[in-house]
Amino acid sequence: MAFAEEIAQAAKLAATEAGFDLAGIAPVRQQDLPELSAFVEWVDAGRAGEMKYLESRTESGDLRRASATNAAPWVRSMVVCALNYSADKPYSVDAHDPRRGWISRYAWGSKDYHDALLPRLRQVEAAIQQSAGERGMTVETRSYVDTGPILERVYAKHAGIGWIGKNTCIIHQKLGSWLFLGVILTSLELPSAAASPDRCGSCTRCIDACPTQAIVAPGKLDARLCIAYLTIEKRGTVPEELRTGIGRHIFGCDICQDVCPWNNKAGNAPPTSLPEFQPQDQIYHPELRRLAQMDEETYRRVFRGSPVKRAKYSGLKRNVAIAMGNSGLQEFIPDLEKMASGPDASVAGHAEWAIKKLGPK
Numbered sequence: 001m002a003f004a005e006e007i008a009q010a011a012k013l014a015a016t017e018a019g020f021d022l023a024g025i026a027p028v029r030q031q032d033l034p035e036l037s038a039f040v041e042w043v044d045a046g047r048a049g050e051m052k053y054l055e056s057r058t059e060s061g062d063l064r065r066a067s068a069t070n071a072a073p074w075v076r077s078m079v080v081c082a083l084n085y086s087a088d089k090p091y092s093v094d095a096h097d098p099r100r101g102w103i104s105r106y107a108w109g110s111k112d113y114h115d116a117l118l119p120r121l122r123q124v125e126a127a128i129q130q131s132a133g134e135r136g137m138t139v140e141t142r143s144y145v146d147t148g149p150i151l152e153r154v155y156a157k158h159a160g161i162g163w164i165g166k167n168t169c170i171i172h173q174k175l176g177s178w179l180f181l182g183v184i185l186t187s188l189e190l191p192s193a194a195a196s197p198d199r200c201g202s203c204t205r206c207i208d209a210c211p212t213q214a215i216v217a218p219g220k221l222d223a224r225l226c227i228a229y230l231t232i233e234k235r236g237t238v239p240e241e242l243r244t245g246i247g248r249h250i251f252g253c254d255i256c257q258d259v260c261p262w263n264n265k266a267g268n269a270p271p272t273s274l275p276e277f278q279p280q281d282q283i284y285h286p287e288l289r290r291l292a293q294m295d296e297e298t299y300r301r302v303f304r305g306s307p308v309k310r311a312k313y314s315g316l317k318r319n320v321a322i323a324m325g326n327s328g329l330q331e332f333i334p335d336l337e338k339m340a341s342g343p344d345a346s347v348a349g350h351a352e353w354a355i356k357k358l359g360p361k
């Protein structure tokens with residue numbers, strides 16, 4: 001046990017040295033993680049939408065994500081690390097220029113968060129290996145940043161990183177919720193933290209502010225209604241009845257975090273100083289017209305290394321068409337007409353909808 005405590009300390013120290021803001025250790029036994037069963041209910045209710053990878057099952061028919069042992073039968077504990085990505089820029093709820101679209105805070109930097117976190121996790125993994133080796137022990141380790149079938153927020157809660165808010169995000173009392181998570185599975189039983197206590201209390205600001213009523217109950221999000229899903233994950237057609245609620249969001253959505261008191265308290269949610277998460281001029285709150293006119297090569301250059309690439313060129317243009325339709329600005333009609341007569345049927349269809357929404361010139 002003394003060795004396990006020392007290795008745990010070495011892991012946490014290495015996490016700090018690698019630049020993580022928070023690190024803790026979570027248990028992996030099912031009985032210690034009651035939230036895992038909520039995932040099964042969530043999938044059964046169809047809330048994953050078209051994100052079929054969340055519904056992947058083991059040979060025995062269990063949902064792969066319902067237990068970390070499905071990814072690694074040897075896992076005995078999990079080191080969870082969190083990195084602050086907040087930036088010194090206004091929140092989306094305070095940005096009202098109808099000529100501009102909103103790209104979610106997590107995508108403003110020059111590097112995709114997977115690429116920013118994985119090398120740091122590898123550093124921590126190496127420290128765990130070294131610390132165990134020095135004590136004559138062997139250890140298996142494996143790192144994931146949203147790259148494996150692990151319910152990262154559940155483990156983050158039980159590693160003491162933060163509680164799962166009613167908006168479903170991990171929130172830390174001081175750092176707020178602008179946090180990326182990464183996990184390291186280990187074959188050692190390391191001493192785990194106490195789970196973070198819930199501090200949402202009677203607050204319901206996130207639920208009340210969500211424009212598409214995607215938070216159907218505290219801690220339960222119907223992804224099919226969430227703007228982040230609709231603008232990032234959903235391919236092809238965005239259901240017409242959901243387009244108005246998307247507003248001017250063109251990639252992701254921050255509203256349920258913008259309104260959260262833990263991101264607004266004086267001194268809370270400080271900006272990160274990491275260079276890779278500093279807002280890029282071309283990405284932060286961009287002009288819709290510039291994006292509507294952007295050719296594919298420029299798109300690839302501007303968004304190189306950025307999570308925005310996940311929406312693909314066609315998806316981003318589709319989102320821009322919806323945002324233009326929601327802007328109330330008829331000056332966008334000529335751009336929309338060009339998009340409506342372009343070769344991409346999905347973009348064209350959404351541009352036609354936007355033209356109709358803006359009404360006759």
Ligand code: B12
Nearest residue numbers: 035038039042104152153168169170180181219228252253
């Ligand atoms: C799929 C996914 C999405 C989907 C679905 C999100 C969702 N809330 O389910 C979509 C595309 C909508 C999405 C959006 C975003 N995502 Co996302 N996403 C994921 C992913 C890949 C899986 C999450 C998942 O399994 N969801 C299914 C639900 C059921 O699980 P859960 O959210 O963990 O929910 C738990 C709680 O709700 C809890 N629970 C159950 N009942 C109850 C009841 C109460 C009262 C409470 C409090 C809790 C609770 O148990 C559930 C698990 O069973 C994770 C990475 C990973 N591998 O975990 C990233 C991840 C969750 N996403 C992340 C981010 C940053 C975002 C966005 C902020 C991006 C953006 N700005 O657009 C938004 C946030 C939207 C939001 N409010 O959640 C971060 C979250 C960091 C944090 N601080 O929490 C993660 C961890 C990625 C990472 N490695 O950093 N995401």
Ligand code: SF4
Nearest residue numbers: 210226227253255256
């Ligand atoms: S990210 Fe936006 S759409 Fe999704 S739950 Fe939060 S406020 Fe609602």
Ligand code: SF4
Nearest residue numbers: 165166200203206260
């Ligand atoms: S807005 Fe309120 S209810 Fe929602 S996550 Fe933040 S504290 Fe919890």
